Amino acid sequence: MPVHGDTIRFGVHSGQQNRTFDESLLLWQRAEALGYQWASVFDHFRPPLGGPDGPCFDGMTLLAALAARTSRIRCALMVSAPTWRHPAVAAVMAATIDHISGGRLEFGLGAGGDDLGYAQYGIPFPAAGTRMDLLEEACRVARALWTQEVSDFSGQHVKLNAAHLAPKPLQSRIPLVIGGDGEKRMLRIVAEHADIWNTLAGTPESYRRKRDALSGHCAEIGRSPDEIRRSVTFRAVLAENEREAATRKEELLRRLPANSPLLDEYVTFGTPEQCVTDLLRFRALGVTDFILGVRPPIDWPTVELVARQVMPAVITAR
Template identity: 40%
Template structure:
């Protein structure tokens, strides 16, 4: 499978008024990005730890109405924060509101402050990954039983890099995998993902899109990441300004490659 190169922006919902986020979504779509992500946390991850912050899924519903072309989603939803059937129904609803443009980005969760302040059991990495593995079949079963069903097979993007457990879940369930780490880490873990794919009978090399966050310009890292199999590149931006100047070169690079 030959996948197109896609450029995403993650508008981190921190340190901003919602009007600034709404404006940033408009500017990102006008710029030509393919995907606009937020994230699923309850407090900022950088800067003032108790600064301004907004919730993920209510925001995605608003973005579904505001936008007309870009795909939208969370990079990534924390599986622990919502019952799998509820999350499936939320995703199905946003899928319909957006006309079939939702990506379900999901991960096992890691930010202990969210858990503590909102009353969730933090558990261990192992229990959280096991919960994620249990949730994904339930989510897909709820979609299949819904009326109306989703407008399309909602793509599932899993973020995480645990080589023994998380990548096994990716191999079993994901349409895309978001890697955290440098080029060497991506290359090594991508090969491990394909080993898991062979073990579960999925050709993950062709069926699972590779996704990374980028902070350097495409002239420095773009082609090397493409050679490693990456086709989805995400630039992360924090409030309040959401300066898209670092995103524009990535859009231009995508277009220059034909």
């Protein structure tokens, strides 16, 4: 599947707060069978949603295992924080996973955010500006190690001294996904380094503002924004009819508190036809990748309705 261009792709973003590996594997293999083009895991150690003792698998090692047990779907980590691993170590791991997957990796980087793992494991959590500096250096280090025979780099936080990475990734260019939407610094980093920009869907109005900010940064550095694929992660609760969808929404609200930040991530509570209408508003703004956020307990009706009814309608819409 090409990285650039206007090909429309659908995927699932699996939050691996499971208690067994088989639960994660089932979603990925089922997504592949249903025709999704992409599957990703997140990179949290102790995500707040599960509480201080909630289950959560490591993203990088889980990604390797899932890549080995699938054959077609693009495999992604979305997104890795350089605060967890030295950027050179992460680049080596990514190159290895590209081999494991047969050249299907799309590697995500971000600045990192709230995670109970920092406090529980004693991992330093720098201020936002420092994390942005570290992200920019991580982008440069990864690309250098993936493409150059010998790499030297002297940054504020990361240094390479005649560094080698072998074997190189199978792909001539691993797509670098950068996740985030801060309009001043983050989108500047996206403009300079990303093959794919990912953000939460939000509203079409808020997405348009962020898209325009990214285009402004691209103009400043002389890069066409069309070189960067636009990816949104969204949630939905779907059913065959509106009455059933309303019932399923009520069930969700009983599980989530009324002020849950997760509610802002839901684009549609309704039928597949309504979801198509909602997503086409984003397609009209240039979105190419639609990533359905899925966390345990897996909403199988929505996963299947998106694949069978929403995906083909959005892909073929004129």
